[in-house]
Amino acid sequence: MEGDPEARYLKQRVEELEDRIEQLRLSRRVLMNLVEKTEREKTGFLSRLEKENRRLSQNNCRYARSLIRKNRRILELESRLQNTSPRESANP
DSSP: OTTOHHHHHHHHHHHHHHHHHHHHHHHHHHHHHHHHHHHHHHHHHHHHHHHHHHHHHHHHHHHHHHHHHHHHHHHHHHHHHHHHHHHHHHOO
């Protein structure tokens, strides 16, 4: 049976297919590792973006509160100025 050309061909073909299967398994492992690495990087990137977004939002709130305080102070000073101006003009 070893001498049979068809048997030799089939045996060689089985060996080729087994080699190909091993190569495909290796390729699959490499691809899975790349997918996992990409997912980890994406998760890290999203985490950094969320952290940056929170920081910017907090800074924005602080800035808005500061503007509100300054606007109140301006209104208060304008009110004082308007209250003192008529008295000064009435005493010429």
